[in-house]
Amino acid sequence: MAASFHAFVLAGTGSGCGKTTVTLGLLSLMKKRGLRVQPCKVGPDYLDTGWHTAVCGTASRNLDSFMLPTSTLNALFCEQMQHADIAVIEGVMGLYDGYGTDPDYCSTAAMAKQLGCPVILLVDGKAVSTSIAATVMGFQHFDPSLNIAGVIVNRVNSETHYQLLKVAIERYCSVPVLGYVPRMEGVALPERHLGLVTARESVINQQPWQDFAATLEQTLDIDALLNLSMLDNLPVGEWPALPAADAGAGLTLAVADDEAFNFYYPDNMTLLARTGLNIVRFSPLHDTCLPDCQMIWLGGGYPELHAAALARNVTMLEQLRAAHQRGVAIYAECGGLMYLGSSLEDSNGDRWLMADIIPGHSKMGKRLTRFGYCEAQATQQTLLATAGEVLRGHEFHYSDFTPEIPAVMNCRKVRDGKTLQAWSGGWQVGNTFASYLHVHFAQRPEMLNHWLAAARNTL
Structure with missing residues (x-):
């Protein structure tokens, strides 16, 4: 496969850690760079994918291992990668949260291993310093077979604060810190009883997301992220038997x-x-x-x-x-x-x-x-x-x-x-x-x- 293909999974320590917001910023940034970006979401969620689609203009795809057999899901992913330079895959809940207590069943970690994609772990930098290394280390040691290739720190107060967090993580965890996400106004997503308000209902103001992307370009090492996300191979998949190509003709x-x-x-x-x-x-x-x-x-x-x-x-x-x-x-x-x-x-x-x-x-x-x-x-x-x-x-x-x-x-x-x-x-x-x-x-x-x-x- 050509070395120009890239994909990574943006995972979090839990729900509400900012995965969707950061994913949208990265999608906008990658699009700004002229890359053909394919957004994806682990699990069945319609709302996050709607926002992905609205921000980057490409239909986001759900990667759901409960509904889809491994071979079928892999085939779907490979088909989408034929038209993309990079896949940005937003995880679901925390990295190891799946269906039940098995971390390898319907979890973000399991999906990353299935697709052969590196994980970029998003951690919360609010009100913490060296202890953040213990959090990252715990996620590393929980499943040593998982490729946690890099870390991004969310909700960082200042450059000084970030340097403290970066040194701690890289010293004790030996994993690169790719940068941080500062607090920004205008990029919070509206919510209601079923989760986010749909992108369809909101007038998408692209300017805040473009501003967010411009900020991330300054606070994240995107070149390092692209290097880490290079894929050697796409996963092996096969389509199940599909209806005939003319099965719906005339309907x-x-x-x-x-x-x-x-x-x-x-x-x-x-x-x-x-x-x-x-x-x-x-x-x-x-x-x-x-x-x-x-x-x-x-x-x-x-x-x-x-x-x-x-x-x-x-x-x-x-x-x-x-x-x-x-x-x-x-x-x-x-x-x-x-x-x-x-x-x-x-x-x-x-x-x-x-x-x-x-x-x-x-x-x-x-x-x-x-x-x-x-x-x-x-x-x-x-x-x-x-x-x-x-x-x-x-x-x-x-x-x-x-x-x-x-x-x-x-x-x-x-x-x-x-x-x-x-x-x-x-x-x-x-x-x-x-x-x-x-x-x-x-x-x-x-x-x-x-x-x-x-x-x-x-x-």
């Missing part, structure tokens, strides 16, 4: 895409496009006309924040019901499920009428109803899976859905070999399927064959 998929619905994995869109589908976008919030289509996808998002506007757009609700009645193959995830239900009660206690395609009622709560990875086994034929097939995905929602019809999937959360929680979920009505589960299609491309076959019945 149109309408994708809901606006402030209320915008959580989609770019890889899923790419896989759909490879079938020859015609993909068009529409807005349940603003449009009054549904595109002429045989398939509809309603992704996740924040319908609870726009419930009044969604309810007022009666024409769109009527057109969705009509599409359902004539057999259009409709798939809905999380926020899409809430929209297809009978009604939605927002956090103020106001109740709004929705599409009434999946009989049931959504109600917003004050804490997460379910959170994290889970498996779902179909108990009957559904839009995406036949009876017995298991899908892997994740749930992340404050709402709860009270159905008026039986569920069609048995769901469970298994951690460290123990079933922590089991429940029923997913509802199929006619050619419409909806659930809280977010899935990555590459884990089981047969899902697309099921969906496409259902859509062909409407032709």
Whole structure:
């Protein structure tokens, strides 16, 4: 492989240590240098990837080892690297935090080893001096097989403070310190109950990020970072059997895409496009006309924040019901499920009428109803899976859905070999399927064959 390919994982000591902010600064900086940068995020998070995409202009990719087999994930990564000079991969939580207590299962460290990428460890420099070396040393010794190639110190007060931290780390840990990140105004990311506010909802002011990048160019040794991130080889991967290149020919998929619905994995869109589908976008919030289509996808998002506007757009609700009645193959995830239900009660206690395609009622709560990875086994034929097939995905929602019809999937959360929680979920009505589960299609491309076959019945 050409030596011009680079990749590194920006890992943290824990959540909230500044990984996303620093990642965005690095993306802006690399772009400023004229590099073709591929942003990535370890895990299933939609929000961080949305900000990556907004700041650097290239669709960020999720690297999720729970949903995707190793060979498939590696193949996806290699494909993206064919169009990039460098991959900047933001880790998830702390470096060794995964699913359960196994540091090699769904963790940032495990992903770095799988891809063969060096780790740049981001540590907090606030209110500490020599003790910071103990923190770095602990991360080094926890897994000596992991390549922690460099350190960046966040929240540094001054150059004098930084020199004290740098000398301590390099003296006791023998790892290069690549620089520091000072406190800066205007680069904090807005938050709400589900995490960050989506980049889609915010007007992205590029100037603060460009200013941040200019500062990082002064406080970080970017040339050293690029040298450390040079890859000798890309990981070995292989695609699973994919739908035929003409499997979607003659079919149109309408994708809901606006402030209320915008959580989609770019890889899923790419896989759909490879079938020859015609993909068009529409807005349940603003449009009054549904595109002429045989398939509809309603992704996740924040319908609870726009419930009044969604309810007022009666024409769109009527057109969705009509599409359902004539057999259009409709798939809905999380926020899409809430929209297809009978009604939605927002956090103020106001109740709004929705599409009434999946009989049931959504109600917003004050804490997460379910959170994290889970498996779902179909108990009957559904839009995406036949009876017995298991899908892997994740749930992340404050709402709860009270159905008026039986569920069609048995769901469970298994951690460290123990079933922590089991429940029923997913509802199929006619050619419409909806659930809280977010899935990555590459884990089981047969899902697309099921969906496409259902859509062909409407032709």
